[in-house]
Amino acid sequence: MRRVVLVFAGLLFCALWLSAQTEAPPRYLVDEELFQAVANEFSGARAKENVKGITQFHRIQASPGFTRAREWVVGRLNELGITDVEVEIFRSDGETRYQTYTSPLAWTVREGELWIEEPFQERFCRYTEAPMCLTTLSNGGEWSGEVVAVGRGTEDADYEGKDVQGKVVLATGYAAQVHRQAVIKRGALGVLIYPAASDRPEHPHMVRYNGLWLKAEEAEQAGFGFQLSRRQGERLVVALASGQRVRARAKVDAELHPGQLEVTSAFFRGEDLPEQEIILISHLDHPKWSANDNASGSGALIEIARTLQALIEEKKVRLRRTIRLMWVPEHMGTIAWVDKHPDIGERAIAVLNLDMVGEDLYATNSRLRITRTPESLPSFLNDLVENVAEQVAAANLSDPAGSQNLFHYTMTSYEPGSDHDIFNDGTIGVPAVMFYHWPDWTHHTSEDTPDKVDPTTLKRVGVVATAAAVWLATAGEEEGEQLATLGFSNAVGKLYRSNLLLLMPTIVMEMTEEEVGHLRDSFWRSPTGRRARHLAWMGLEGFAIVERIAPWLAESMKEPIDPFDRVTGFLEYASTVVPVERRGPVARRLFLGPLADSYASPWFREQLGADYAWWEEQAEKIPHWGVLVYETLNFADGERSLAEIEEAVAAEFGEVPEGVVERLLRDLEKVGVVEFLPPNAE
Numbered sequence: 001m002r003r004v005v006l007v008f009a010g011l012l013f014c015a016l017w018l019s020a021q022t023e024a025p026p027r028y029l030v031d032e033e034l035f036q037a038v039a040n041e042f043s044g045a046r047a048k049e050n051v052k053g054i055t056q057f058h059r060i061q062a063s064p065g066f067t068r069a070r071e072w073v074v075g076r077l078n079e080l081g082i083t084d085v086e087v088e089i090f091r092s093d094g095e096t097r098y099q100t101y102t103s104p105l106a107w108t109v110r111e112g113e114l115w116i117e118e119p120f121q122e123r124f125c126r127y128t129e130a131p132m133c134l135t136t137l138s139n140g141g142e143w144s145g146e147v148v149a150v151g152r153g154t155e156d157a158d159y160e161g162k163d164v165q166g167k168v169v170l171a172t173g174y175a176a177q178v179h180r181q182a183v184i185k186r187g188a189l190g191v192l193i194y195p196a197a198s199d200r201p202e203h204p205h206m207v208r209y210n211g212l213w214l215k216a217e218e219a220e221q222a223g224f225g226f227q228l229s230r231r232q233g234e235r236l237v238v239a240l241a242s243g244q245r246v247r248a249r250a251k252v253d254a255e256l257h258p259g260q261l262e263v264t265s266a267f268f269r270g271e272d273l274p275e276q277e278i279i280l281i282s283h284l285d286h287p288k289w290s291a292n293d294n295a296s297g298s299g300a301l302i303e304i305a306r307t308l309q310a311l312i313e314e315k316k317v318r319l320r321r322t323i324r325l326m327w328v329p330e331h332m333g334t335i336a337w338v339d340k341h342p343d344i345g346e347r348a349i350a351v352l353n354l355d356m357v358g359e360d361l362y363a364t365n366s367r368l369r370i371t372r373t374p375e376s377l378p379s380f381l382n383d384l385v386e387n388v389a390e391q392v393a394a395a396n397l398s399d400p401a402g403s404q405n406l407f408h409y410t411m412t413s414y415e416p417g418s419d420h421d422i423f424n425d426g427t428i429g430v431p432a433v434m435f436y437h438w439p440d441w442t443h444h445t446s447e448d449t450p451d452k453v454d455p456t457t458l459k460r461v462g463v464v465a466t467a468a469a470v471w472l473a474t475a476g477e478e479e480g481e482q483l484a485t486l487g488f489s490n491a492v493g494k495l496y497r498s499n500l501l502l503l504m505p506t507i508v509m510e511m512t513e514e515e516v517g518h519l520r521d522s523f524w525r526s527p528t529g530r531r532a533r534h535l536a537w538m539g540l541e542g543f544a545i546v547e548r549i550a551p552w553l554a555e556s557m558k559e560p561i562d563p564f565d566r567v568t569g570f571l572e573y574a575s576t577v578v579p580v581e582r583r584g585p586v587a588r589r590l591f592l593g594p595l596a597d598s599y600a601s602p603w604f605r606e607q608l609g610a611d612y613a614w615w616e617e618q619a620e621k622i623p624h625w626g627v628l629v630y631e632t633l634n635f636a637d638g639e640r641s642l643a644e645i646e647e648a649v650a651a652e653f654g655e656v657p658e659g660v661v662e663r664l665l666r667d668l669e670k671v672g673v674v675e676f677l678p679p680n681a682e
Contacts, residue, residue, distance in 0.1 A: 034316075042466060044402050047458040051300075052450050058109065084267040089260050090336040095216040101601075125227075130207065147240070149236070154174065189224070194230055209290070219256045267323070268312065277349065278473050281352070284298045289446070290448050293443060294356055300458050319473045322473070334419045338422055354461065371420065375414065376634035380483055389409055403454050403456045425593050425634065589638070624653065632661055636665060
């Protein structure tokens with residue numbers, strides 16, 4: 001009984017100790033003077049004008065349209081007097097690989113038209129009038145053929161009993177997969193893609209963004225692709241179902257060719273520790289008109305640059321560390337850049353990813369989501385950003401040109417899908433949060449237009465990101481102690497919210513030692529106990545108070561302290577109840593960054609062959625399968641045994657079917673991106 005009481009006394013004392021050792025932290029980490037300086041300077045209206053400027057370009061990755069958009073951004077920075085700008089170039093040709101990512105082909109497009117000639121005559125698409133209706137990376141040429149409907153069109157079964165050679169395929173699946181099945185594999189001329197009935201049925205006239213994403217060796221076989229609205233697609237389906245002959249004619253003026261990925265960085269250099277970087281990143285690519293995704297992030301980043309410039313010139317801010325602003329081709333540009341700069345994990349302190357940050361909340365039925373770092377990389381950054389978001393909400397900021405909507409936001413568990421994935425990866429280890437809006441019915445469609453961008457939303461997100469970045473770039477020992485206090489208090493609270501309080505009855509109830517032991521052991525073997533133990537280990541190990549904030553933490557805080565010893569002892573005791581096998585084979589990754597496209601890339605499919613079907617089955621059965629793969633690889637650090645990896649994954653995601661983690665890693669071993677080392681191998 002005495003030991004259980006001491007455990008909770010130690011936990012409580014940990015929280016009390018920090019407030020006894022240091023002054024209580026202020027309610028908000030960013031002091032009011034700095035906060036007001038940022039809020040007064042940042043203009044949501046200016047940010048929206050930047051958004052409008054970017055949307056005039058058809059900015060497909062590695063293509064001339066992206067170059068023009070990038071040049072526009074650099075020109076805008078120069079107009080603002082920001083000249084410390086660097087552009088790095090990387091080859092992109094459909095075959096050059098950066099780690100597990102294959103670079104895309106470039107695409108020069110001038111025009112494209114789709115006509116339906118039978119059973120009626122009507123032009124369904126003209127690229128120069130609606131750029132998104134021409135599927136990205138459509139080949140140049142002229143075609144005419146009969147239309148055949150194939151359902152989704154992504155699997156062999158969709159084509160059973162159907163001859164599509166020399167014909168045009170009508171389908172609802174993603175264009176790249178349909179094109180490979182119909183055109184590359186079966187000799188069809190091209191593909192017409194429309195939304196399935198379940199895809200935003202209340203918007204029958206919208207057109208989705210799809211791409212063919214061809215490999216270099218597929219370029220000569222490539223056909224065309226057009227994106228139809230649901231209304232257009234259903235007209236053709238009805239005609240075919242009634243026995244009518246449907247015939248289409250397509251003409252595309254475009255070329256596929258090698259190109260380049262362009263990564264732009266603007267610098268605000270630190271005076272004391274210039275080698276330490278805080279990175280704000282936004283992807284610049286997407287079709288013409290695409291506004292919230294992600295002209296909003298890129299436009300906000302330009303306004304952040306202007307705000308920083310003004311604050312520095314007015315001597316309201318003195319940077320100790322460097323702030324780097326980056327405009328990238330999503331995923332591909334970032335992994336190419338990291339491949340060139342593998343030391344970024346040693347230099348960068350934090351990353352703030354701005355992706356879809358301008359939504360008019362009522363027009364898009366959305367809210368701001370701030371994604372925390374993954375559990376494999378716990379970080380003080382979560383506590384800082386959440387604290388600044390609370391400050392912005394309390395200030396009720398709005399822009400004169402924007403709405404007066406409430407500031408709807410939420411902090412979420414790790415969510416993938418943008419450039420923060422690459423920095424959070426276990427081989428890079430730079431904590432990165434993402435700002436984005438979801439749900440958003442306009443996402444990847446022709447409805448994502450500047451009229452749905454709100455200057456007030458841009459201002460709020462811009463102030464959160466700017467204030468957090470400036471705080472990190474200027475923080476000293478005092479600020480480090482304040483953040484440490486806040487972070488540790490939050491960590492202790494997280495342990496309690498994870499149901500550790502279930503053990504409290506052992507303090508107040510009259511129980512024998514045997515009964516106490518039975519209750520305690522049952523708890524630690526339960527999913528709740530397993531989860532609590534995992535959070536405790538990851539929280540204290542990753543938050544580290546002495547490691548993650550080391551660049552500015554006071555020396556006195558680096559010394560071992562009794563409360564931490566108590567908590568560590570508590571966790572070690574928990575591990576003796578349900579011991580984790582620390583011996584056995586050790587998994588180690590052999591590549592940098594995440595697995596390309598979260599295991600869905602054509603390269604990975606080809607490498608696995610028939611075994612890929614198992615991965616698709618797991619995606620159907622296991623929630624968040626893509627994140628589970630991501631975290632499994634993050635835990636495969638060359639130090640953890642297979643048993644330890646399985647324990648960490650099960651604790652993070654709940655019970656995982658037996659053998660799944662090992663099968664996942666063994667398949668990656670076959671592909672040559674993971675190796676297993678003997679126990680205790682160096």
